[in-house]
Amino acid sequence: MSATLDYGLIEQVARDLYIRALKELPSDVLGALRRAHEKESNPTARTILQTILRSIETSQENGLIICQDTGLPVYVITVGDRFPLDGYRLRQALTEGAKRATLEHPFRGSSAHPLTRENPQTSVGYGLPVIHWDFVPEADYLDILMVPKGSGSENMSSMQMFTPADGVAALKKFVIDKVVHSGGNPCPPGIIGVGIGGTFDSVGVLAKKAICRPLGTRNSDPAFAEMEEELEEAINSSGIGPMGLGGDTTTLGVHIEWSYTHITQNPVAVNTQCWAARRARARIWLDGRVEHGI
Amino acid sequence: MALHNLQTPLDEDTMRSLTVGDQVTIDGHIFGIRDKTQIEIFDHGKEPPVSFEGYPVLHTAPSLRKVSDVWEKVIIGTTTSTRMDRFTPELIEKYGVRAIIGKAGLYEGSLAAMQKFGACYFAIVGGAAGLETMQIDEVEKVYWPHLHPEAIYQLRVSAFGPLIVAMDAHGQSLYEAVRQRASGKLPEIYRRHGITK
Numbered sequence: 492m493s494a495t496l497d498y499g500l501i502e503q504v505a506r507d508l509y510i511r512a513l514k515e516l517p518s519d520v521l522g523a524l525r526r527a528h529e530k531e532s533n534p535t536a537r538t539i540l541q542t543i544l545r546s547i548e549t550s551q552e553n554g555l556i557i558c559q560d561t562g563l564p565v566y567v568i569t570v571g572d573r574f575p576l577d578g579y580r581l582r583q584a585l586t587e588g589a590k591r592a593t594l595e596h597p598f599r600g601s602s603a604h605p606l607t608r609e610n611p612q613t614s615v616g617y618g619l620p621v622i623h624w625d626f627v628p629e630a631d632y633l634d635i636l637m638v639p640k641g642s643g644s645e646n647m648s649s650m651q652m653f654t655p656a657d658g659v660a661a662l663k664k665f666v667i668d669k670v671v672h673s674g675g676n677p678c679p680p681g682i683i684g685v686g687i688g689g690t691f692d693s694v695g696v697l698a699k700k701a702i703c704r705p706l707g708t709r710n711s712d713p714a715f716a717e718m719e720e721e722l723e724e725a726i727n728s729s730g731i732g733p734m735g736l737g738g739d740t741t742t743l744g745v746h747i748e749w750s751y752t753h754i755t756q757n758p759v760a761v762n763t764q765c766w767a768a769r770r771a772r773a774r775i776w777l778d779g780r781v782e783h784g785i
Numbered sequence: 786m787a788l789h790n791l792q793t794p795l796d797e798d799t800m801r802s803l804t805v806g807d808q809v810t811i812d813g814h815i816f817g818i819r820d821k822t823q824i825e826i827f828d829h830g831k832e833p834p835v836s837f838e839g840y841p842v843l844h845t846a847p848s849l850r851k852v853s854d855v856w857e858k859v860i861i862g863t864t865t866s867t868r869m870d871r872f873t874p875e876l877i878e879k880y881g882v883r884a885i886i887g888k889a890g891l892y893e894g895s896l897a898a899m900q901k902f903g904a905c906y907f908a909i910v911g912g913a914a915g916l917e918t919m920q921i922d923e924v925e926k927v928y929w930p931h932l933h934p935e936a937i938y939q940l941r942v943s944a945f946g947p948l949i950v951a952m953d954a955h956g957q958s959l960y961e962a963v964r965q966r967a968s969g970k971l972p973e974i975y976r977r978h979g980i981t982k
Contacts, residue, residue: 534786535806535959538947542910550915558912559846559862598859599848599934643865643888643911660980667974671967674960675889676865678911725974729967734911735889736949737963767912 505588536738571630675735794839817845862914
């Protein structure tokens with residue numbers, strides 16, 4: 492158990508994951524886009540979905556990144572209880588990895604100072620990358636999930652503090668209205684991530700984790716799984732469609748993550764993800780093995 | 786729904802012949818501009834060094850690499866138009882732009898200018914930057930390079946598209962029509978899902 496962790500390796504993995512996420516769409520997302528194209532009845536929407544599929548292919552054939560918005564880097568970290576970790580050094584490695592991906596590929600850095608709008612062209616800066624943590628028992632590995640989050644969809648995200656008196660219906664209405672009012676802005680059809688419960692700050696993280704879940708999965712709690720299905724049906728029957736120009740497919744999937752909350756409150760957050768729902772994952776074992784794409 | 790291949794420059798008659806839902810591809814030249822470019826023109830009163838008369842503008846998001854004097858494409862995509870709505874009527878009236886290519890559409894004032902002067906909004910497929918990049922043959926010139934990545938990009942394109950005519954010169958907006966239809970469906974959707982207020 493005295494093995495020392497190679498933080499240089501973690502930095503390399505963080506770099507490679509960013510570039511891989513920008514170039515390879517996850518198979519569940521690609522599959523969902525293909526199915527949406529097959530069943531779409533609106534001719535404009537069919538053209539749009541076909542163009543999306545053609546563009547993904549063109550990017551692959553020419554080694555191009557999928558979308559020019561390389562986003563802000565978000566890393567979701569899962570640490571096994573038997574994996575000895577220096578959190579500070581991990582953060583340094585992720586930051587350096589994201590920066591190196593930007594400079595070495597190279598691609599446009601999209602991070603900016605909120606007041607001066609200065610862009611360091613590194614994709615990082617004070618407070619970036621965004622890092623979320625989770626911990627699992629009986630595991631001797633570290634999981635790194637990398638999500639480049641584009642702004643067209645992120646800008647359409649929203650949260651609201653509801654109260655118990657508003658009921659569950661208010662949460663559903665909030666999600667449906669948000670998606671309908673966003674129209675074509677978030678580049679639909681993508682993933683609608685919903686956070687329910689927790690506090691003001693944690694509900695947004697829940698919504699972010701919800702967009703990270705592969706399409707085709709459901710929340711393990713039957714009540715929330717049912718709500719996911721309901722919201723999908725509601726959103727897709729609105730007819731907003733691909734790029735907001737009408738059609739059967741407005742979302743590829745609604746995902747909910749939740750936690751307990753206060754007796755007086757019921758927060759909800761919507762994190763919108765575009766059709767280019769990019770993410771890449773790797774698992775690092777204590778002996779230095781790296782397993783990509785798990 | 787009709788399919789059109791357009792050759793630039795575009796004239797008023799051509800633009801008035803298009804209807805929302807039509808699909809177009811473009812051959813010739815288009816100009817990439819975005820937020821800062823238009824702030825420079827309209828808020829700072831700087832005259833653009835090239836004429837847009839008869840050309841489409843693209844709300845562009847370019848990633849380029851300058852190798853000696855040549856601007857090479859890394860990846861070129863399209864950004865959200867709604868942010869740039871306030872510049873558009875004057876862009877059409879004063880600078881003779883015939884088409885705006887972007888994503889997510891524009892609002893009423895822009896639509897009125899399109900109707901008055903004969904211009905259209907072409908919706909590109911947002912995020913489909915791989916295809917868009919390959920349909921741009923060359924970044925011929927970059928005007929106001931100090932504003933890069935928000936300069937003026939003269940782009941030569943082939944079979945650029947497919948683009949959807951989403952706002953036309955007859956005062957029609959597909960975005961608005963879709964939004965209205967969705968609003969009309971909401972009461973029934975709420976009812977189905979037990980949403981009563």
